[in-house]
Amino acid sequence: MPTKEAQHNTLGKPALVIPAPHMNAGAAGSTNQSNAMKMIAEIRDQWSNGQQRKARKLCSRLQKQYPDLPDALHIHALMDHQDGQSSDAIHTLEKACNSPQSQSIYFIDLAAILNACGYESQAKAVLQQGLVRWPLDPKLLLQMGILLARGHTAHQAIPVLKRTIALTPNEWLAWNAMGAAYLAQDNINAAIYHFQVAEKRAHDAGHTDGLIDTRISQGECLRELGNLKGARAIFEDILARLPGHIRAWYCLTLMGKVAADHPSRKTMIDLAASNRLSLLPSGQKELLLFSLAKAHMDAGEIDPAMKNLAAANHIKRQSLSYSPQSIETVFNVTRAAFPASRFKDLEPPHDSPDQPSHIFVIGMPRSGTTLVEQILSSHPSVFGAGELDVLGYHQDNMVEFHVKQGRSRDAVLKFDDAMIKLLGDVYRKKVRDRITKINTSETDPNDFRRIVDKMPGNFVRAGLIALMHPNSRIIHCRRDPMDTCFSCYNRRFGRSQNFSYDQHELGAFYSTYLKFMDHWRNVLPAHRFIEVNYEDIVNDLDGQSRRLINFSGLPWHDGCLEFHKTERQIRTHSALQVRQPIYRSSIGAWRPYAAHLGPLMESLGITTNEQAG
Known part of the structure; x- marks a missing residue:
């Protein structure tokens, strides 16, 4: 969460890796259970191989055969959310959560979808219900900590995340969220320490995205402290290896004028002009378009600056409630x-x-x-x-x-x-x-x-x-x-x-x-x-x-x-x-x-x- 301008939200993205089944022997006869598990395994294979249409078709058949099976409800909800039908996904996941055979992953994904739709308080309530049933589930604790580690509730996140770290000390996301919580309370030294530990944990786990995110968080902290040289070095290092990294580019543009021949400048302009822009999450679109507007303004390029700025503001406005x-x-x-x-x-x-x-x-x-x-x-x-x-x-x-x-x-x-x-x-x-x-x-x-x-x-x-x-x-x-x-x-x-x-x-x-x-x-x-x-x-x-x-x-x-x-x-x-x-x-x-x-x-x-x- 480092700066208030470029908070990195790790909650809000239900992993559309189709989960392994959590079926209960009492949920169906052994034959039915075996058939359902085979169908779920096939859905996973089709999805992981890029055959989304086939996976969705098979998922619809699965739910018709087993309409109250929690795993079927869960998979169907994730696919609805992927198709933009979030309200249907929420309703379906609520049924899965209320099942006697429910699993903590259902609560986690329901909270993620609610949060992605702007229902933060409802997402917290869902995670709280899950923690009543599974008080020591580290994934539930982690998601609650991430959700709390912002703004007014950051102080509540710290004991939750401490418990998470005690249970899973190598989880980089927990250390990263702890850094965000301390930063929200302006305790920047504690934030930097936890981001550094998060970076090491991500490195040890071979988690490239986590490694980059934690590095950027440290760079943003350095920027706030006035260590502009150190901050710029971090962002430039990431862009040298990944010239299309939107968050690093956005942070670099906040540091001052970016050279017209900077390699990432052309990369970002090409991205914004391509069909790939429509595939980005709205938050990534905002970062890209606002940062491009800044780069064009710095170069005196008025028309492209205002075109990007109008698009960025339109996207941002669509996500907000204002009266x-x-x-x-x-x-x-x-x-x-x-x-x-x-x-x-x-x-x-x-x-x-x-x-x-x-x-x-x-x-x-x-x-x-x-x-x-x-x-x-x-x-x-x-x-x-x-x-x-x-x-x-x-x-x-x-x-x-x-x-x-x-x-x-x-x-x-x-x-x-x-x-x-x-x-x-x-x-x-x-x-x-x-x-x-x-x-x-x-x-x-x-x-x-x-x-x-x-x-x-x-x-x-x-x-x-x-x-x-x-x-x-x-x-x-x-x-x-x-x-x-x-x-x-x-x-x-x-x-x-x-x-x-x-x-x-x-x-x-x-x-x-x-x-x-x-x-x-x-x-x-x-x-x-x-x-x-x-x-x-x-x-x-x-x-x-x-x-x-x-x-x-x-x-x-x-x-x-x-x-x-x-x-x-x-x-x-x-x-x-x-x-x-x-x-x-x-x-x-x-x-x-x-x-x-x-x-x-x-x-x-x-x-x-x-x-x-």
């Missing part, structure tokens, strides 16, 4: 819950001798939030914690808990003072625990006076933030609307930015967000909330950096002007940019592509005259 109306509802409910009267007694923040205070950097993605965090984190008294999902996760959990206790959702979403205080206490504890584990600097975590959380989407929670901590500060980052939106549109995000893959939806979201921010601007006091423009930082780094540090309540430190020299883990698309001195080339970067951005400009209300300017 503009639900966003409007969230914003309206939030405005009603946090009127100006709730902030009239808000006092200026002050230093506490007992604990550091929190700074929240918010705004649209690609609006300069990483740059602001990097400037702040270059101060010796500031710890940059990156994009923390802590507040959103515990807010959602708390709301659901109260609703299950019988309170109406409308009442809960008003966020009474007791709920806000509890949320603040939980947030503070969880963040302190997190930074204690991930702090790699020489500074003791207790000596930091400020902790920066730069989750952009916390702009929805600015009212909560201002009330839950008496000393919290909020910095809202702004950037030119077209530059912001175009920068979102040409990126493949790992999570949460479901609005950014369609130009109309992206422009509409930005306009809605802009109006929503008017509310916080009107109700939050200036000593708790400021706004900073990306363009102002670029044009006046010294003045804007001093303004940020002054707002943070800290004495000036010259290191803030040399933010690009600060060594720290950065897990966003801006990781490379903020390791360079300030530059102006990102201002107006959308203009060469304007002819392809009509829907976005229309949605934002950008006129032809503004485009020319």
